[in-house]
Amino acid sequence: MLKVVVFIKQVPDTSSKAGVNPDGTIDRARAKRMLNNFDRYALQKAIEIKRSVGAEVTCVTMGPPPAIEVLVEGLEHGADYGILLTDKRLAASDTLATAYALHKVVGYIGQVDIILTGLQTTDGDTAQVGPQIAERLDLPQISYCESLTITGKTAKARRVVEGGFQNVETAMPLLITVANSATPLGHKRFIEVAQVKEMLRTPEERARRIKSVSLDDVGADAARTGLVGSPTVVGKTWKLGEVGGSCKVFEGEAVETEVARLLESLAADSRNIAEMLHG
Amino acid sequence: MKRIEYDVLIVGGGIAGLTAAHRLVDAAKTAGTPLRIAVVEKAKNFGAHVLSGAVSNPRSVKKLFPDYETNGFPLEGKCAESHLTLLGAQRAKDMPFAPPEMNKTGYLILSLSNVCAWMAENLVEKTKDTAVAVDLYNGFAAQDILYSGQRVTGVRVDDTGAPEQDNCYAKITIFADKGLLSRDLIEKFNLAQSNQTYAVGVKEIWETDQDFSGKVWHTLGYPLMDGNFGGGFIYGLKDKKLAIGMVAGLDSENPNLQPPQILQAMKKTPFVQQMLKGGKLARYGASIIPEAGWFAMPKELAVDGAMIAGDAAGTMDIKGFSGVDKAMESAMIAADVAFGALQKNDISKAALAAYQEALLDGWVGQELKASRYYRHAFHENKALFSDYLPVVLKGLDKGCMMSGGVKAFFSGPGGLISGGLNLLKLMGGGGSGELRLPEDRTCPKPKHNAVPLAEPEGFAKNSVYLTPDMVFYAHTHYHHGNDHIKEFDAAVCKKCIARFEAGNNPPPCVGDCTADVHSVLAKDGAKSHQMALENCVQCRTCEIVCPEKNIRVNPALHGSGPDFRGL
Numbered sequence: 001m002l003k004v005v006v007f008i009k010q011v012p013d014t015s016s017k018a019g020v021n022p023d024g025t026i027d028r029a030r031a032k033r034m035l036n037n038f039d040r041y042a043l044q045k046a047i048e049i050k051r052s053v054g055a056e057v058t059c060v061t062m063g064p065p066p067a068i069e070v071l072v073e074g075l076e077h078g079a080d081y082g083i084l085l086t087d088k089r090l091a092a093s094d095t096l097a098t099a100y101a102l103h104k105v106v107g108y109i110g111q112v113d114i115i116l117t118g119l120q121t122t123d124g125d126t127a128q129v130g131p132q133i134a135e136r137l138d139l140p141q142i143s144y145c146e147s148l149t150i151t152g153k154t155a156k157a158r159r160v161v162e163g164g165f166q167n168v169e170t171a172m173p174l175l176i177t178v179a180n181s182a183t184p185l186g187h188k189r190f191i192e193v194a195q196v197k198e199m200l201r202t203p204e205e206r207a208r209r210i211k212s213v214s215l216d217d218v219g220a221d222a223a224r225t226g227l228v229g230s231p232t233v234v235g236k237t238w239k240l241g242e243v244g245g246s247c248k249v250f251e252g253e254a255v256e257t258e259v260a261r262l263l264e265s266l267a268a269d270s271r272n273i274a275e276m277l278h279g
Numbered sequence: 280m281k282r283i284e285y286d287v288l289i290v291g292g293g294i295a296g297l298t299a300a301h302r303l304v305d306a307a308k309t310a311g312t313p314l315r316i317a318v319v320e321k322a323k324n325f326g327a328h329v330l331s332g333a334v335s336n337p338r339s340v341k342k343l344f345p346d347y348e349t350n351g352f353p354l355e356g357k358c359a360e361s362h363l364t365l366l367g368a369q370r371a372k373d374m375p376f377a378p379p380e381m382n383k384t385g386y387l388i389l390s391l392s393n394v395c396a397w398m399a400e401n402l403v404e405k406t407k408d409t410a411v412a413v414d415l416y417n418g419f420a421a422q423d424i425l426y427s428g429q430r431v432t433g434v435r436v437d438d439t440g441a442p443e444q445d446n447c448y449a450k451i452t453i454f455a456d457k458g459l460l461s462r463d464l465i466e467k468f469n470l471a472q473s474n475q476t477y478a479v480g481v482k483e484i485w486e487t488d489q490d491f492s493g494k495v496w497h498t499l500g501y502p503l504m505d506g507n508f509g510g511g512f513i514y515g516l517k518d519k520k521l522a523i524g525m526v527a528g529l530d531s532e533n534p535n536l537q538p539p540q541i542l543q544a545m546k547k548t549p550f551v552q553q554m555l556k557g558g559k560l561a562r563y564g565a566s567i568i569p570e571a572g573w574f575a576m577p578k579e580l581a582v583d584g585a586m587i588a589g590d591a592a593g594t595m596d597i598k599g600f601s602g603v604d605k606a607m608e609s610a611m612i613a614a615d616v617a618f619g620a621l622q623k624n625d626i627s628k629a630a631l632a633a634y635q636e637a638l639l640d641g642w643v644g645q646e647l648k649a650s651r652y653y654r655h656a657f658h659e660n661k662a663l664f665s666d667y668l669p670v671v672l673k674g675l676d677k678g679c680m681m682s683g684g685v686k687a688f689f690s691g692p693g694g695l696i697s698g699g700l701n702l703l704k705l706m707g708g709g710g711s712g713e714l715r716l717p718e719d720r721t722c723p724k725p726k727h728n729a730v731p732l733a734e735p736e737g738f739a740k741n742s743v744y745l746t747p748d749m750v751f752y753a754h755t756h757y758h759h760g761n762d763h764i765k766e767f768d769a770a771v772c773k774k775c776i777a778r779f780e781a782g783n784n785p786p787p788c789v790g791d792c793t794a795d796v797h798s799v800l801a802k803d804g805a806k807s808h809q810m811a812l813e814n815c816v817q818c819r820t821c822e823i824v825c826p827e828k829n830i831r832v833n834p835a836l837h838g839s840g841p842d843f844r845g846l
Contacts, residue, residue, distance in 0.1 A: 190436050
């Protein structure tokens, strides 16, 4: 059976108002937490592989202890195992340090056929960690993957490129970053959610399915992670303000008339905006 | 594959469902017995589909959480100042005499959605390191009731097609679903007595400049001047927030109630304008209220393997707007009986019937019985409000309520006195015979001629919104392919549209919609019914007022719907 690893991350909930600390960093303690939206596409790909050709899916995340929530979420969606890499020394890791730590987790797991990651995170927005892991592991990588076909130990993928798409084919093991134009994550199934709830209540089973590991467990050098291992310097962060607006509804007439009115209104609005911008 | 089975399955994570769950956990912990409980809730998060006033008598909260003042229970405040206010287009004045049930001093001011969210979270903490297991299935809607012969064995919550994957089984199922699914149970076992009388409530949360915490107003008058039952409410919450809403009876002859616009009209009055000045709309939502009480409760509240509690059982008492406390009490009794039945290993209808007995013999039954004609009193004496109230309010707007009162009196003393006496008699419980209430759907009249409202002057536009604008503040999200409202026959809708439009009215589904879902589409000279389901706040008004019973609102799947957090 194929072994699939999905890297996922817990990020501040984009729909809640995350505060900004006086030093410019995000106030993560106050923010509500969620699974990084981009990772949902990667998780979906893993579940699709599992349901089509059969695979053992392991979700891996790095973060403080509450990040275990996204592993449980992954399991509820149908993943088999979860690994949380958590260590105080990881705090303030940039992409270089993060990719270093995460590639060590792959070594810890052992033999892996496919590594899936999201495109990027909603809190960092770098899109660098996936490709960096592939480089560190010296694996072929398919970035911006939209659709995927698995035959034996070969992966055929369609990837998004500027102005179109590209079909590529490579042998496993490999790393794939999944584009957000791929299939969105499906809904959880009742049976899987119920089984995960039961599993969480059984300590031995829980320990077997969800593992929490430290830098030492995965054999990573602490000096290459965290703030000391991160050459990136964060400059200034500031709040851009809030979005608001009001909507106008066109109704009561035939659709054609309403569309004409809508277009007229949009044209008027764009004239106003143009005037506003160019005086 | 092993089937998923619990001791107790609770359908609906509203105040009744979560109260039952808490009570069961408490009972099992005290007795030291293991117990497996599941709660299925259609909303993505607990509380997201819960909307209520809410100013509640503290008795039930105190019974369930004796330490509610210190245990983190989310209170919005305690009522320190209670008003029953006559609202005119220009002025407002407290009524010189108010029925005692309208004095809310000392009552709890709640955001029921916040309460439910807290109760769900607290429930999980409560069971840590105990033999009691509570599994919360938010985002899973109960879609069908499962039976084994005549015994309820659970509900279907998923649709993969494999029964062992989709079904949630239980020894006892408690329906606390506001009727969304339990109506099927009531129909199957023929449990209905009278029809239910519903009202629709629309509500907004405002962040205001001024602090109104602890203050409660119930308003009568503007803009509901046509004799239809209803009124407004304004509750001051903590953190400079204000809950403001309007409730209108659906047993109205007017097929074009436009509930959101009624609320907008109320907000235009100077009395409300001065409260909202400088404020900001935070959230909008709508919900229905089963108001009929005693006569509309199901004949039996238990069948083999199942019980019905809260609004699903019609425990709301319109006298004093006592809904939350009675729903909680019914759920606590249901939970106690369910726990006892499990201990004795007897889940038959006969064993569960002790629930109904205890509920009706207790204060819930006594109060509901005493007020059994209360709502009907208003239905029967509509003229009192349509003929006399506007005259009184006109006097009030001119600066003297007394003069209005005197004028109203002499405009028809006979009707006022006999109507008034009849109203008071019925409100006090002095009626006789069983009531058979009309179905709300039979009330709207195609030719109803609504009296145009006198518009208050000088209102600030920023506190008044279009319905589509307000719907934005309900934060609705639906999954791809959602079709939770079923229209059975398009031809029936076409005829209904023609009938109502001939009377210069929209059909009731359009006229009474709270979220701009229903509309009439004109195309190629033909008119048809269409729905913008992505707006829906799941109040179910359309189903209740559809004259042809041509609409059914099913629970939306995959956690779809509005987000009422804070309402």
